[in-house]
Structures are given as C-alpha cells and as structure tokens.
Amino acid sequence: MKRARIAWAGAVHDAIECDGQLELLTPALRGQRVPFEGVVWLPPLPPMPAHRPRTILALGLNYADHAKELAFKAPEEPLAFIKGEASLIGHRGFTVRPPEVQFMHYECELAVVIGRTARRVTKAEALDFVAGYTVANDYAIRDYLENWYRPNLRVKNRDTCTPIGPWFVDAADVHERLGGPMNLALNTTVNGTITQQGNTRDMIFDVPTLIEYFSAFMTLHPGDLILTGTPDGVVDCKPGDVVVTSIEGIGSLENTIAL
Template structure:
C-alpha cells in the first residue's frame, strides 16, 4: 500500500494511491478520489508525539565515495538532520545566493515502525514501517569536511524533499536490490542500485539501535550513489527508486534574489518608458 499526506480544501488529509489517483482516508471525505495535481503534497510522515530523529548517512555507496576521492568508511558515517528541512513532492527548494555547487542526493529513506533497541541484523526488517524517497540536497560550497558535514550543508529549510509515498515495508520484499535514478530537466544524470550500499539497511538498524533507541516515525536516509551534478535555479529534479516512487521538485532562487531582480526589472522599465 502507498500512503500520502496532502493538503486539500483547507485541511491536511491522509490518503492512499488507488488506480492512479489519491483516495482520501479522512472520515468526512472517506473514499473521495482526487487527481495528483489537485493537491499540495506534504512529507508522507505521520506526526509523532516527540522530536523525530532523522539520521543521514554519508559516503554509504562505494562509487560515490570514489567520486569524491575517499575510501568507503569502515563504520557508518552518520549525522543528524532537522525535520524542518523536509518538504513534500513537487515542492520548491531554495538555492542560496552566490553558491557554486548545490547538488541532489537521491536516497532510500527508511521509516521505523516500532521501538528498536539492541536489534540484531537478522531481525531488523521486523522494525521497519515503510520506505520512501528522499532528495537530500547538499550545498558543497559550505562543506568543511566530508566526514563531518556542517549544518549549512544538510540542514537548510526546504533542502530535503521527501515522498511522494510511504510504501509499506511488506510491499518491498528486498530493499537491498532497488534501482535508483535521478533526472535533471528530463536528462538522466544519476543511476545506481541499493545493492551497492556499503552498509545495508539491516546493518544500519543494528548499528544505530546498539547505542540509541529508534522510535516509530524516525527516519534513516541511507546515502546516494555517484553521479551528482550542480542544479541551477529552474532545475526540475526527479529522484526515482524502483517500487517506491518518483519524487519531483524544482530549484528556486532565494526571496532576496527575487526581490532584487524584480526591483531591477522595474527600474529598467522606468528608464525605457
């Protein structure tokens, strides 16, 4: 089953995919179906009664590590992210003023389904609620050290589109063999497979749960393959994972840049009038 969270008719709704449309689960609209372009897509994550833990992996694909001239890490290289960076499918990601390299990262996102503590690798799948697609943008200009990405690289508002669907774990029999693909303005720029992860999903759950409790709704972003490219303003980026979904978003300029550009256009128009 594929689940979504959307905004429609002034309210937030849970929905499922049914015959290529969204079927609402909200009691007052139970069964009503909407087209994908009738709604605003939100991150497909149910609210949790606490701070959600978001863990992200760096250099978790050997080919991506080689792309950056690093050897793969010997243990998971992880950092925490703020949930405020999440936006939904078809949302807009702001490119900061003056940066030279801001690239996508197509990632399999794992959503924890029940409390996980000291979980063995063989039992890890029992603790997964579902999977979704994430695009964990990085502003490489701000990177101080690949092994310790700072907050401005990975925790920017609008910097992590996620969705469109949360797919039941039971509907993804083997997350270690999923094809990933990214397109920019319709051109394929990244292709890979989760089979190339340095640390697979069960290994990550065993590792994290060995020293911290993972709670329902927590998210693990599992890294990206090689093939990342800079995305200028106006880029339409689609990150797709086999059996999970295709996550689309657009890069936009900052509000300050837009204001300055609008002001200059007005001034130029006044001069020529």
C-alpha cells in the same frame, strides 16, 4: 500499498494511490478521489507526538562509487549525521538555492521509516522494525563543507533541502513484492535527462546493518528516519531545474530549484 499525506480543501488528509488519483482516508470524506495536480503534497510521514521531535539520521559516503567520486576511501563504519525535521518538504515542492553558492548537489536516497521502538536490535531481526520506505532527495550545498566526513549544518540541515515522498510504501509490500530493500534501482533526472543511476545493493552498509548499528547506542522510535546515502553521479542544480529522484517500486519524487 502507496500512501500519501496531502493538504487539500483547507485540511490535511491521509490518502492512498488509486487508479492514478488520490483516494482520501479522512472518515468524513473516505473514498472521495482527487487528482494529483489538485493537492499540496506533504512528507508522507506520520505526525510525531508533541513532546518528541523526529530523529533523522543520514548516511554519508554509503556507496563506494560515490566515495570514489569524491576522492575518498570507502568508510569502515557508517558515517552519519543528524538532520532536523524542518528540512523536510513534500513532492513537487520548491528547494531554495542560496544565491551565492556554486555547488548544490541532489542526492537520491532510499529513506527507511522506523515502525516500532528499536533498541539493541540484531541484523537478523532489523527489518521487523521497519514501517515502510519512501524516496528522499538530500541536497548538499558543498560550498559550506568543512569536513567531507561530517557535513556541517549549513551543508545538509537547511530548510526545504530534503524533499521526501511522494509515497510511503508499507514494509511488507517492499519485502514481499520487491524482495526487500536491497535490490532496488535508483535514478535521477535533471530537466528530463538522466544524470544518476545506481542500485541499493551497492550500499556499503545495508539497511539491516544500519538499524543494528544505530540501535546499539541509541533508541530508534516509530516515525524516525534513516536516509541511506546516494550513489555517484551528482551534479550541480541551478534555479529552475526540475529534479526527479526515483527508486524502483517506491516512487518518483519531483522537486524544483528556486532562489
């Protein structure tokens, strides 16, 4: 099942995809359908408790071909950094490109949504702690890069620079219908031209390994995100470019670059 979170008619609603439309789940409006074009798409994630922010863990150089593209040796353990939730925007949103930069690269990534509290989880049980999956586009503004291995805040933690969505797809659906998260085709188009292709099977550290790794030293909470890295094929994005990052069985996330 594909779930969405949208703003429509002055309120925020949960919805599901149904015959090319959005079917509202709000009790008073349950069953009403609205067109994709008539809503504002929000990140398809559950709201967090007021006392706790969402933790977003992002991987660098998690595909060997991307590490080679950037002239780096593939890492021997996960290279991770933390992002703030203010960086997230929804499907069909606008990502701001700072006017002075020369290198703003998209990054098509499988995003893992944690479903229950995970602490010292083994690889064998890791997928039991996943609520579902969505698509992320984790833009990198490489002009500000000080260290390829540990991107600083201005590279990766900028408002509007992490579109996510459009759908949240239940873990059971991915595990049963698609055979799990580790054999999904990815691609990116810029203005309709394919510029990136890959497959999640080419991750250096797969989803179970990442959950085991992180939960060994920190607690993962429901709603936390793991962005799993991108394959090679990143290019600079200019104002006005329409970027679509797609993952097989999960969805196609559209985003426009703005000044």
